[in-house]
Amino acid sequence: MKYAMVIDLQRCVGCGACIIACKNENNLTEGISWSYKITETVGTFPNVRFHYIPTLCNHCAYAPCVRGCPTRAMHKAEGGITMHDPNKCIGCRYCIANCPYGVISYNWEEPHQQWRQKKVLIKDCTTSGAEQASAYGTPRRPPYENPERGTTLPAERPMGVVEKCTFCDHRLMRGLLPYCVEACPADARIFGDLDDPKSEVSKLIGKYRPYRLKEHLGTEPKIYYIRSFNPGTYTQTKGGF
Amino acid sequence: MAASKTFTRAWTLLLILGLALGLFAALTTIIAGLGVYNTRDVVFWGLPMAGYLFFGLTAAGLTLLSSLPTVFGAKHLYPVAKRAALLAFATLLAGLMCKGLDLGPISTLTNLIWIAFSPNLTSPIWWMAILYGFYFAFVVFKFLTMHQGKWHRAEGVFAAIGALLLSFFSYLSLSVVFGTVQARLGFFGFTLGLYFLVTALASGLAALLLSSVINDSLKAGKNEGEIRARGDLSLYLGIALGATLVVFLLRVIRAFAAETEQMAGFVHMMTSLSFNVELIAGILIPLAILAFAALRKNAAAQLAAAVLVLVGMFAGRFEQLLSGNVKPMGVQAEGAPQFIHYVPSIYEWGIILLVLSLVLTIYTLAERYLDLGAAPEEA
Numbered sequence: 001m002k003y004a005m006v007i008d009l010q011r012c013v014g015c016g017a018c019i020i021a022c023k024n025e026n027n028l029t030e031g032i033s034w035s036y037k038i039t040e041t042v043g044t045f046p047n048v049r050f051h052y053i054p055t056l057c058n059h060c061a062y063a064p065c066v067r068g069c070p071t072r073a074m075h076k077a078e079g080g081i082t083m084h085d086p087n088k089c090i091g092c093r094y095c096i097a098n099c100p101y102g103v104i105s106y107n108w109e110e111p112h113q114q115w116r117q118k119k120v121l122i123k124d125c126t127t128s129g130a131e132q133a134s135a136y137g138t139p140r141r142p143p144y145e146n147p148e149r150g151t152t153l154p155a156e157r158p159m160g161v162v163e164k165c166t167f168c169d170h171r172l173m174r175g176l177l178p179y180c181v182e183a184c185p186a187d188a189r190i191f192g193d194l195d196d197p198k199s200e201v202s203k204l205i206g207k208y209r210p211y212r213l214k215e216h217l218g219t220e221p222k223i224y225y226i227r228s229f230n231p232g233t234y235t236q237t238k239g240g241f
Numbered sequence: 242m243a244a245s246k247t248f249t250r251a252w253t254l255l256l257i258l259g260l261a262l263g264l265f266a267a268l269t270t271i272i273a274g275l276g277v278y279n280t281r282d283v284v285f286w287g288l289p290m291a292g293y294l295f296f297g298l299t300a301a302g303l304t305l306l307s308s309l310p311t312v313f314g315a316k317h318l319y320p321v322a323k324r325a326a327l328l329a330f331a332t333l334l335a336g337l338m339c340k341g342l343d344l345g346p347i348s349t350l351t352n353l354i355w356i357a358f359s360p361n362l363t364s365p366i367w368w369m370a371i372l373y374g375f376y377f378a379f380v381v382f383k384f385l386t387m388h389q390g391k392w393h394r395a396e397g398v399f400a401a402i403g404a405l406l407l408s409f410f411s412y413l414s415l416s417v418v419f420g421t422v423q424a425r426l427g428f429f430g431f432t433l434g435l436y437f438l439v440t441a442l443a444s445g446l447a448a449l450l451l452s453s454v455i456n457d458s459l460k461a462g463k464n465e466g467e468i469r470a471r472g473d474l475s476l477y478l479g480i481a482l483g484a485t486l487v488v489f490l491l492r493v494i495r496a497f498a499a500e501t502e503q504m505a506g507f508v509h510m511m512t513s514l515s516f517n518v519e520l521i522a523g524i525l526i527p528l529a530i531l532a533f534a535a536l537r538k539n540a541a542a543q544l545a546a547a548v549l550v551l552v553g554m555f556a557g558r559f560e561q562l563l564s565g566n567v568k569p570m571g572v573q574a575e576g577a578p579q580f581i582h583y584v585p586s587i588y589e590w591g592i593i594l595l596v597l598s599l600v601l602t603i604y605t606l607a608e609r610y611l612d613l614g615a616a617p618e619e620a
């Protein structure tokens with residue numbers, strides 16, 4: 001089993017649903033995104049073009065974050081998933097130094113502070129967890145997190161350790177797709193097993209010429225990008241001076 | 242001690258104040274976590290890490306100097322060797338505290354047991370942790386053997402050789418930590434090992450020279466042997482600075498020759514205060530002072546050169562770290578400025594204040610009670 005994801009840039013509409021879905025599924029705190037994007041504008045007006053590249057941990061086959069972690073907190077799990085064990089993490093942030101893609105985050109603060117807050121966030125507008133609890137007459141704040149995340153990782157990662165995308169390993173073990181794949185309205189994220197030649201990911205990689213981020217570093221990312229969104233046409237020409 | 246009572250009282254008060262403020266910063270960090278620092282996911286290592294590098298590498302230079310008489314028979318350094326051993330202990334302790342206080346809150350610090358129970362032999366950080374652990378033990382052992390006058394007894398020689406080898410391997414592991422970060426050429430890969438080597442020597446020599454000059458000015462009777470040794474130390478410091486300048490220039494040339502995006506952080510840092518303090522105050526001015534034979538024997542010139550080198554080397558550690566992480570990497574660059582403007586928080590400065598006060602307290606007490614100028618009887 002070798003998990004991989006193909007991201008079809010022609011299908012991707014840049015809506016960011018994957019980013020939000022990931023935050024909800026994995027109980028991400030403010031300021032942390034396991035799934036994100038790279039946007040670039042190239043050219044000079046009026047000849048400009050906008051690129052939108054969805055990103056996540058590449059679950060590299062030769063993951064420098066795993067190689068450098070002193071306690072094996074960052075480790076390889078089934079299917080080539082790069083997993084993190086917060087109970088073993090010493091917070092050295094060497095994995096952040098080593099990851100060429102910038103997809104690892106350190107929990108600098110106590111997570112979900114706004115939810116823990118006792119006072120009103122915006123008067124007559126938003127409520128804190130404590131306010132809701134008092135409105136419902138319950139002693140505890142209502143649960144905020146998705147409890148299913150807690151099956152393989154602490155549902156909320158504590159302050160002082162790093163965290164990153166896990167390919168939704170807690171869903172994979174139940175035969176479900178990663179939630180970003182599920183949530184994508186354009187089916188731009190395609191997930192599967194690279195060891196299976198009949199899987200959709202294997203077929204797409206064979207059909208289109210894929211590229212991966214920073215391939216020259218030899219990390220063997222498992223996120224493949226195919227095609228590009230380009231509705232434009234141009235008049236056939238040989239150029240010239 | 243010839244120091245006046247007023248001076249002693251003022252000094253003691255200053256140390257207590259430094260320790261108290263520093264302790265407050267350290268306790269806040271341990272309880273509230275690293276959110277009180279201004280480091281974040283782009284500049285993920287900042288001032289406390291620079292403190293670790295500065296004190297850790299200074300300790301390596303001092304260990305070499307303290308081992309020279311026992312291991313290589315450099316008897317002219319007898320009058321300063323015990324002081325170097327004590328300073329190596331104090332600076333190494335300071336460095337390790339900086340690193341410890343850069344990990345996280347108490348809940349993260351307890352995870353350190355996994356270094357022993359879940360080792361990763363491919364991790365340079367794991368090797369660094371283990372080697373620095375043994376190195377620290379040997380530095381303590383070495384000072385004890387020297388304090389007991391057993392410089393040339395079997396245990397003294399064993400401690401000296403052990404500390405020397407471990408300082409070498411620890412320094413090497415530190416270089417590998419940065420050297421193997423393929424994604425960040427701004428850390429300068431394996432050439433950093435060379436830079437660490439020459440600067441470790443320079444800062445170790447400067448720390449020893451400074452302590453010796455101050456000690457001499459506070460004591461009533463002059464020690465001729467120590468004055469002569471200081472002349473030698475000044476010469477060695479001049480040579481180490483010359484080597485540092487060469488390696489420094491190599492870094493600059495490499496950054497421009499490589500012309501890669503990854504060197505942009507270093508090129509950006511070249512306009513920073515820390516870079517210029519490192520180059521001008523830490524290398525060029527002291528090198529100019531120490532180029533004159535007469536100044537190498539002058540206590541005021543020695544003092545000025547040593548202070549400048551130490552300040553410059555500290556700035557250099559800071560610059561070297563930021564060169565590798567001031568530029569957002571990969572997805573971190575999304576919506577971020579081209580370079581992050583990082584100014585350490587008062588808590589980060591508090592950590593440096595704590596360890597500096599600790600080094601000075603240890604040194605002051607040791608100078609008073611442990612006869613740091615002592616040499617073996619055959620000297």
Ligand code: SF4
Pocket residue numbers: 056057058059060063064065066082098099100101102103104164219
């Ligand atoms: S993308 Fe970064 S975090 Fe993910 S496996 Fe690769 S090196 Fe590790």
Ligand code: SF4
Pocket residue numbers: 068069070071072073074084088089090091092093094095096161162
């Ligand atoms: S921060 Fe945690 S996961 Fe990352 S290298 Fe250090 S111990 Fe490993």
